Amino acid sequence: MSDTDPTLEWHKTVCILCSNNCGVEVRLDERQITRVRGNKAHVASKGYTCEKALRLNHYQNAATRITAPMKRLDDGSYIELDWDTAIAEVGEALLGVNATHGPGKIMYYGGGGQGNHLVGTYGAALRSALGITRKSNALAQEKTGEAWVEGRMYGTHTHGEFHEAEVSVFLGKNPWHSHGFDETRRVLKEIAADDDRSMVVIDVRRTETADLADYFLQVAPGGDAFLMAAILGALVEEDLTATEWLAENAVGTEAALAAFAEVPVADYAERAGITEDEVRGVARRLARAKSVSIYEDLGIEMAPHSTLISYLQRALSTLLGSYGVEGGMTAHTSLVPVFNYRASGNEPVDPVTGSAIISGLVPCNDIAEGILSGHPERSRALFIESANPVHSLADSASFRKAMREVDVSVVIDVVMTETAAEADYVLPAASQYEKAEMTFFSAGFPTNYSTMRAPILDPLEGTLSEAEIHSRLAKAMGLVTDADLEPLRVAAAESYDAFAAAYMAAAADKPMLGALGAVVLYETIGRTLPDGMAMAAPMWFSSQQLAMRYPEQVRAAGYDGEDAALGNALFDALIANRDGVPITRHEHGDSFNLLRTPDQKINLDIPEMFAELASLTTSDVRLTTDDFPFVLSAGERRGFTANTIMRDPSWRKKDAEGALRLSEADAASLGVESGDRVRITTAAGSAVAVAEVNNTMQDGHVSLPNGMGLGYSPAGGEPEITGVAPNELTSLDWKDPIAGTPWHKHVPAKLEPVG
Template identity: 40%
Template sequence: MHTEKTACILCSRVCGLTVDIEDGKFVKIKGDDEHPISKGYICQKAARLEHYQNHDDRLKHPLKRQADGSFTQVTWDQALSEIAEKLNTINKESGGDAFALVGGGGQGNHVGVLYGQQLLGAMGSRFVYSSLAQEKTPDFWVNGRLFGEQTCHTTEDIEHADYVLFIGCNPFQSHGIPNARDTLKAIKKDSNRTMVLVDPRKSETAKQADIHLQLRPGTDAFLLSAILAIIVREDLHDRDFLAKHCTGFEELKKELLTLPIEEYVHRADVPLEDVYRVARGFATAKTACVRIDLGLQQTLHCTLNAYLEKLLYLVTGNFGKKGGNNLHTYLIPLLGNTDERKTVKGKKLKLTAHHKMIPIAGLYPPNILPDEIEHGGIRAAWVDSSNPLMTAADTAAYERAFNKLDLLVVVDIALTETARLAHYVLPAASQFEKWEASGFTLEFPNNFFQLRKPLFEPHGESLPEPEIYTRLMVKMGLIPDRFPVLERIAKLEPKATGHQLFLASFAAALSLKKSWMRYGASILYRTLGRALPDKAAAAAIFFPLALEYAAKYREAVLRAGFEGNRFTLAASLFRAILSRNSGTIISEHEFEDVWTLIKNKDGLIHLHIDEMLADLKDLRVEAQPFTDHPFILMAGERRSYNANQIFRDPDWRKVDKDGAMRMHPSDAQTLNITHGERVICKSLIGQIEVTVEIDDSVRSGMVTLPHGYGMRFKNSDPIGPQLNILTSGDHCDPFTKTPYHKHVPVNIIKTNTALSRATA
């Protein structure tokens, strides 16, 4: 048995782990005390990662689908040769608009995406359909308007805030904040600190909160605008902050002063006195911050919600300070800036053919992909580390569309539901069988990064994504397999030079062969990568990223303890990333640095957004949503034993094996439904059978179902609810196409009644 350092891969926190390994298995998993952020923290989900690493559905070989739908094992050479030929043919016949990249990355799985994006250059496409665009693009779009670029992203300093406002999230289960349960406990114990939760469900976090505003589902915009109106009406906004750092407040103020506060609070169905208490408490706290998640981001008015929640900390001056909300830096460039008002390098943004949809942060929404395949000319899709048949809205629409593709390739560690439809399935090494890292290191003022070395040999013939994509680029005739001169320079150059000779040679090679510039990641992988210790070739891409980071944030990198000039500082940072198994602090900023991260030319925050003020006005005349479905389903609840789709083996769950539907006791009594009974949950587009859990944590008139279920294991029937049979791609934000997964109208029907109707 031996002990190694790694990280959890189940949520954005990527907490550090110390693992004991024996006979190719995890035998003990605990928190890593030396991790610079999590410092030994661990939750119960991470302790069961053996169920991810070793299970019966792991892929061992490349597979090719036959005419009858079955799969046959093929060699890597055959699979990649045939795929390359098909991609080149489709590109020649139909151009880049016929190709889409789906997924890429995932929790704790971001090295591969840096190589996979080369496919876009190879195909001349800009179409990336990402889970981030299913969840976060309203947030990215509003950030672009407020701060100047969609790459600007805020984080929250909950650990040091006196007043914490959680909206649409349950960090006790979903985490998303440092050492979530310990942090919540610390706030609860401190009588000088206040915790508020805004959520339709009485969650585990709600039980620790000082105030719980258990609003009616879908009314967040009414409640948040009422809170802002109270703050402005009572002159609790931070005049000095607004005058010094913002523009456009006066137009916003005029609108807020005329809002009908009592009417909006009544719409949200929460006590008026509690709303006043929260507005005054948040505005007058010494430090306050806001933490939001999908409960706010995937419900009605989600783009307006993104605007309003940011106004809470901006109007009160809780920005750019300890205990407030702040911008942060990135090592891995997760996002682009695709402002529809501007061109990118002189070119107009690439719109989708059917929906004419704009990209936001360089991403396109999965909601529209089935239509773009069926009506927009997409002929080939490459799915990486994603299972959209299970995770994107309208499973049936995805199944129809994917079956019409000329080429569907899936890269994954298991034969997922999406992979079952693919023409080729390429087995990827697991996250513990390759060099890996996470891009979700979004800390401020101190940011960190952890590069994780492989702990096991790849399963069967599976390969790390950098190797898969590099071989594919070679097969497509885009780059040679070897670069002898660059390889020799990389091996012979002393480390102390900061790789200056190699970088000069690399730049010269790209200038001579400009077509290679699109494939720099694979060229680095084949050259500098082969000179790195411990077979860390995939990590070569982090040297130019370290070079860029050290140049942008030199003073912050120096404060973190690194030394050197432009090249040697980056080399020092790169070496630390490679060698420090528990991760390392890569930058130490000061709170004043936040203002250097704003991208507006005037350095100010632009509060006046025409589209958002128009949406705010429209709330006044918006009728109550009408539906003949009496219940609102909140799809995708976080629970003790659900995670993302990488956990396929159902044995990992200690409780809630069925992924039960939670229903209020009064609703169950009205429908004569008992605890544990099987019922039909039916939406406008589909129905599934679920188990009922009677639970007073939900409001009457709403039900909840967890995500992360509905998968097959060892060729079984689906285990647990297949949520996206119920969700429609059309039920979404009209601008960003973000699905309203937290506000799905449904009927609940006793099973025998539903079956008799179906038979009739």
Template identity: 40%
Template sequence: MNISVTETREDTTACILCSRNCGLSVEVDATGFKKIRGDDAHPMSQGYICQKAARLEYYQNNADRLNQPLKRKEDSTFEEISWNQAINEIAVKMTAIRDTHGGEAFATCGGGGQGNHLGGGYLGQLRAAMKSYFNYNSLGQEKTGDFWLNGRLFGSQTCHITEDVEHSDFVIFLGCNPFQAHGIPNARHTLKEISKDPARTMVVIDPRRTETAKMADIHLQLKPGTDAYLLSAILAIIVNEGLQAKEFLAEHCTGFASVERYLKSVPVAEFIRRADVNPDDVYAVARGLATASSGCVRADLGIQHSIRTTLNGYFEKLLYLVTGQFGKRGANNLHTTIVPILTDTDERNPKYRRSVYHKMFAVSGILPPNILADEILLAGEKRIRSIFVDSCNPINTWADSDRMTEAFKSLELLVVTDVALTETARLAHYVLPAASQFEKWEFTGFNLEFPVNGFHLRHPLFPAYGNTLPEPEIYTRILEAMGKIPKDFPVMKAIAKKEPKGTFHLGFLISLAAKLMTDKKLQPFAASILYRTLGSTLPNKGAAAAIMLPLSIVTSMRYHDGVKRAGYKGNRFTSGVRLFRAILRERSGLVYIRQNYEDVWSLVANKDQKIHLRIPEMLDEALALLKEPVDHDKPFTLIAGERRAYNANQIFRDPQWRKIDKTGAMRIHPDDAEELGLVAGDQVICDSGYANIKVDIMIDDTMRRRVVALPHGYAITYDNGEEIGPALNRLMPLTHCDPFSRTPSHKYTPVSLAKA
């Protein structure tokens, strides 16, 4: 990439702001983005783009970019140091902490977050080097309840559901607003197509009349926190009227009798009254989903960040399973993935490790951030003493910012690897500057489609900024400094360089396997060994992509027919290598698998290949609903973390990227504003009883009475300036969470409001 400052060229990449990772066609010079538009050649997004992606220059070039390793001094200021000094000092301190206090003293935060996925494949090696099993990331405060349910239903927490919204006749959007949050293919185009088709029905279940709800045929504008009541009522109507998919349940499921007993006991009218929605609409939704030729449910943080989050997820899944809307076109389905971002863990195994203080089990290898501060501050001699943070900003984005700050300040060693000097980085002992996502090889980790699924390995667009390094290089150097891997592998490197193309890397893979078998201590560090050996032979300094060779081969081994249908011919091994070469070559991404809808049953991990509907913990919690007293109205209920046109994940630090809503104003119903004597532009004190923040208000009749909403992604101290916008996580005590999954209840936070 030797282009002058003034020379421009066209290239392709992908957006990094949400799980869709839409393909982008860009015009760049050596300084940054000049034009950004959708990439028509991208096989999944096919030219789609939203307004957020068009503003990625604010990420690539901003005043908070890091360009040199930093070390904290006694006076809490930073000094610039060399990479060698940083790596060596960190390696010595990590080793000392491990040898003195054991693996419980170390944890990682982040890794593969905020679109920064490829480095996550290397970060886990540091836990292996430290003999630690403690991994915290943002999925642990969003999705682990969902992953746990998938494990119980389908046999593995790596099983994950997707929604064939594009082909569905009856779509339920549950606690989500795809118009702003996306999460479905080409969201705004897809929503428009559904809303204009009289033969298709769109249902939205949400306390606010969102942009998606305005397009819907039915909007159930329920009270916040009543999702479990409403979903129980819908399911009970289906069972009471005999609309359950009897043949599907008999052929593909076990345990329905236990579920049916609960649903037969549900007082439908009472539960609908608690949700405060129109009964006729509830019956229409129940009958419509059950009788549709194809129906699906798309759920997101609206139910996963509310109270009873795991129970909500259970009922959500029962909606499409009890009605047989699974394993077919236009329904919910399982899917493959080429990059394993989840593992399978089972807390019922008595040998499975738990956290020290809370005795909390990890789901899919992930612990919930809501326990982290206690594991640092309250676990005594076995407390966490050292944390490595990768592409993550816990101080700002995880609950109870003040408590998290106290915990992080108490650490003996805090290392942050990031592109920018974040709020968390400012507390670190060492800050390691990473190349931006457009200055290194990266991939799209959220390939979640079925039956056709894609993958996009992104090539670097720009030279690395300053003295930054990609994460695979950083973590490999640390492992070398810790003595975990040699600094050179001359034999394997020579084989990789000299091996003829026609051998499909067979000689190299044999030498790698032999090395790992003879020296088993190297096995946890295979990613960095691939990086140093095969990686050195890949074009355009593509060493980080070396891990895609074994992942491609494993994908072909598991799903050979689907990989062959996608065009990668050969046996299970050679088709995998051909897939790897295509991944390196195709700059707009590719389709890596084409399956048939009936293939979904091969993805069910239970030995009997059936779905196990009976989950005792969830049925016990469901039965408790029958005895729960009516939840009286709070002064106000805050829906925290709303997605809007100009908020995203926190990689956008420069507030100037926002065209509108620059302060992240609170939405409030006009009648509530009038009662409080408020007009647009006023400020209020929002008090959760734990902490309070001052926010601007926006009068908005899409809100329910006594319900207010604030967006996430604000309160960044950009360029050492003042915070702009709501610091949501200051309001959230760590105890305000689901008792089972420890997922924070952001969407159901009782607050009081007073004019500032």
């Protein structure tokens, strides 16, 4: 091999298997990713990766990539279409739904996963151009309870500084596997090795993170709300709150203190399966700390009392005065906010199901229910991109039925997913490594970073980027023409300023050009960008917005200029840099300026939460029955799970089938050993899994991993399914009463040995 051998070249990109998006460098052999290593120059991850990144080729070169648009026939089979025909038919179908049923009857689902959020900007253009008001994505089954609470308390999103925190609390979260902050495992080990810092883990299972914890509270299934209430009760009872800080920085403190003073600490600790001494010990350790950062995740967000727990943990960090201090909780900037908090406290209601629409997202469990309801206002079409709701949402059978019920369903994806296999039209997208992409998840403080990726490969033949698909769709529907775009292209070629002036004038003349924002930017500014970067064009607008909102902090991050010039400088840096760039740099004193509450104080007074807290007195903890005595966590994150993005089962080096984990005592009482087959039955369905006797499990608690039960057919033909798809076992009505988030991590179940 010579030094000029292209297989020796390292290409900078990121890992897309979790929200951390660690910077990596990869080597290619033709279209194969043959080697992966951490990118030491990356601004956030600094060379760190976990083992998953090494296996990215299983995503990029999945044997089931789609390479032509597909149309479903009445018998359920598919034929290939050429792109022009497919785009024309999809455009006509969408306009037909609007014409027949009136605007607002198309449901948009998805718009990006862990590392491809530029897709969402093009989805937003389609929605705004066609008057699509119904949208949803996976956040509406995980994070809308948290968003509901954060909207009321802060008016924005907050995050902890785990690199610096004196005490880190992980609540229903196993960052060893689910990550969630840069260099996760290195930081966890650093905390564990430091006598002056502490880690508190609250989890039903003894996780890998729990093994590193100073305080591991192995809470009974369903007991998290009781435990959090008990910690708060102890804090108030022992007068351990930050009284002076609260007087200056919070409102509603008296109401919150009164509610927590009512908590029967000993009783709730017992119901949570934790001793009162442990509860009080943790409360005192938290109160002694200069800084506390808390991270909740799906273990509580998809379990009973999820919205209440989201409130209780934030009330805890607030009562400790741990907001806006180094190592504490803080709000942060976003290039593009993932949630819209403006409506918090005044959410619209879905006209079909009556559920609250939090952050503009229809609750996931409502989508199929609404479509199948027969209600005159129900959605009549589904437009799904970069998402697999048939597999990912509760009660897969209902979602499949809903897809057959609507007038038309369109899926844009890289492979033939479980959802694509039900769609009327499937449009094949270029992979995340074949176009410019990025994530909007970055939540760094005091410095926040963003990484724009350049393609490392050309789009697979027959596929198009979502930017190109949306652009062609908009043109096919007659929403925009090349004649509209040409003067804007000329202006963009001249300068950003010339483009801005021309676009404002054109949109005033033809508002559709404003509605189609991302598509217009792709077609104009996109053409001025380096090869392969056109899809990144919408970030010019986002850079302008960020610079307008935080000019000092954008300048502090290293950019020069005033007004539009500052946004242009940030955008140019994003486009040019493969190691990521700082986008804003704050001081800790700025944390309160980032709050979006009316008085820029933290609001503790949420009456709905006090009512649910009071109701715990008479609440059952386990919510199991004689028929379904076990609690099943349906969708645990493990070393080899990555939602549904990795479809080739050979990517897993361990736990090939995704075993059902259960305790030794439960295995003994069922008469099963590791490797035996066990039937799991819930109110929704039944499945057979391989058993794994595992001493990290509590008696009565069993778990299945997420991302299993995917079909894969490298040789074509009927796909082979590996493991159990968790949502064959979940129900639409098993969900949080406020946010509608499903309780996948707490599903009553029955187990039987299979001979």
